[in-house]
Amino acid sequence: MILVCRESNDLYKILRKFNFNITRYTKVEEALNNTLPEGAILILADEYPCKGADISDEALGIIKEKSLRVYVEYPEAVPSINIGEPQVINLERVVVSSEFFSPQLAEYSILTLHNGWFLPVDNVKLSHLVLASVAGYNKANFCLPEKVFPLLFQLPYYENILVATSKLSHFVTARYAPKESWRKLWKKILSWLSKSESTPDFDWKPIVTTVADVGEALPLDYELKALDRSVEWLRDNIVYSIDWKKGAIEGFESGINYKGHQKKRIWVRSDCLSEVAMVFAHDWVMNHNPESKKLSQEILNYVWSNDFFQSDSNMPVYGLINWSERNPVFYGDDNARVILSSLKSSSLLGDSSWLDYILKCILANWRLTGPLGFREARFDYPQSFPDGCGWQYYNNKELIHYSPHYQAYLWACYLWLYVLTGYQELLGKTKNAIRMMMEAYPDEWRWTNGLTQEMARMLLPLAFLIRVEDSQEHRQWLGRLVDGLLLQMDSCGAIQEKVGDLKLGAYPPPRSNAEYGKGEASLIQENGDSVCDLLYTANYALLGLHEASVVTGDKKIELAENRLAEFLCRIQVKSDTHSYLDGCWMRGFDYKLWEYYGSSSDIGWGPWSVESGWTNSWISSTLAMRYKKQSLFDSQLSDEVKKTFSPLVREML
Secondary structure, three states: OEEEOOOOOHHHHHHHHOOOOOEEEOOHHHHHHHOOOOOEEEEOOOOOOOOOOEOOHHHHHHHHHHOOEEEEEOOOEEOOEOEOOOEEOOOOEEEEOOOOOOOOOOOOEEEEOOEOEEOOEOOOOOOOEEEEOOOOOOEOOOOOOOOOEEEEEEOOOOOOEEEEOOOHHHOOOOOOEOHHHHHHHHHHHHHHHHOOOOOOOOOOOOOOEEOOOOOOOOOOOHHHHHHHHHHHHHHHHOEEEEOOEEEEOOEEOOOOEOOOOOOEEOOOEHHHHHHHHHHHHHHHHHHOOHHHHHHHHHHHHHHOOOOOEOOOOOOOOOOOEOOEOOEOEEEHHHHHHHHHHHHHHHHHHOOOOOHHHHHHHHHHHHHOEOOOOOEOOEEEOOOOOOOOOOHHHHHOOOOOOOOHHHHHHHHHHHHHHHHHHOOHHHHHHHHHHHHHHHHHOOOOOOEOOOHHHHHHHHHHHHHHHHHHOOOHHHHHHHHHHHHHHHOOEOOOOOEOOOOOOHHHEOOOOOOOHHHOOOEOOOOOOOOOOOEEEOOOOHHHHHHHHHHHHHHHOOHHHHHHHHHHHHHHHHOOEEOOOOOOOOOOOOOEEEOOOOEEOOOOOEOOOOOOOEEHHHHHHHHHHHHHHHHHOOOOOOOOOHHHHHHHHHHHHHHHO
16 A cells, blocks of 8 residues: 655555555656555645645546556645645544445444545545534534535546545644544545455554553552643643733633644633632642742732722622623633632632632622522623612512522522621521522523533532521432432543433533534533533532532542542543643543544533633632632631621612
């Protein structure tokens, strides 16, 4: 078999490593002239994403004369085919569109080229692979849409030539997924070229992989190593500085370009800032690194500055924290996580500089919480307060919103503040809301990207409630949630995603090909897809199970927490090639494939997205608390809170 390519080509390097009988040339003419009759040639696209080889009529004559089998990818020109200008792959995924790869890859199987490039072509009637925008996890659930782009086909009038309209041999560098499907794809192409029923086996190590495989032995201090790597990843890749502002970027987008690279998401969000500051506060306590203490303080100074904090006492949003810099949007869950992480950081640092702001933020959300204990998912200023409408309107509104995603962590804030102050109203409304939520579980729950994540988020307020009132009923509520979550836990420790009644889902899986990639969505297409969500579920499940284990002493909960922690430490990203990812966790992990993978229908936060705050900060902070045998919940700031709280109640309520 002859390959026309550079030595650096992924396929060439792998075939050499596994001792395939191959010869390499750099020019098509040389290869054609030196190939024996009945031989095979692969003409690979060295200049990608610039167009590749020109298969001339003269070259076609030699191919016919010698009865060669040829694979050519991303060509400048081939006979009888009109080739357009390169186009970037956006929502399109690779779909098996014939039985060419059967039985190894069934028709309608899905593979991913990420955001590579392809060449539009016409005059192609039958393709073995197409690019298409399709809904599905690992198969196109609704078959193919009308609009598809041929990706791999045999040349009309000469079927011994196999043409690919993108660089399929780029599968290692560009991180094509899933790995095993691409291995099967290439085995079939090589088998077809060699006219053999099978080819020698081959494999490769992904350039972005995990710390350990499932079942692989881990060092005794694996949690501490994972934590240290996470702290360094945040310090080296997430923290930034603009004059006095010391901030943290949101992370990295899910899209992967043809070089295997992911772009930074530089959106500056208050939740990510505060959550990252919390990690550095933990590092200060654990390692006494003064840089970590300084970073945590500087980032928190930025969070609670006027760039985020609503400081005008005449406004109904007074005390709330912006979702992003100078952007008056206020999600309940985002405000709650800023509060929780800032309170914890203040305690760890022994610094009450931000306490006045934090308490105002809790009370600002509290006074927008209705008499039943529920708050609107989102407020926008001024749109949410028309015609002189103030906070009192929402304080009196009998809202019911059965969504732990938006409500649960605010309840945890209220319970924490109740313990610190003894302010009875905080307990009454919060207990009522939690009771209503648990009575509605699970059939009436509104879920966002999945039902499992709602269960994970609800663990924290239930654990806090038991701290406040350790009753049999409260323990039963927590037990029901834990049991439901454990039904979704795999033996490796991963928590499988699950969707509920589609009518109750805010961001369900797409229900047609046309819906794919049009908004937020689940990582799965249907229940049973083997993905664990680290943006919405596993991260919060680890925190919730930890807090529940600490407060109950339940060995079953402790075991589940340990299994999940070990799983997360195993799948922490390891990469020498892409050092900006080394030490992070991405969003979607397929625990059967053992690689980061999932449906990419979610706009902005697909399976390869990296969230500094939601995902990485809570995982690493919980690992720190496990190591120090601490809880998120503590009362160290009680004296300072009591001094500040009463005047703020009079001012704001």
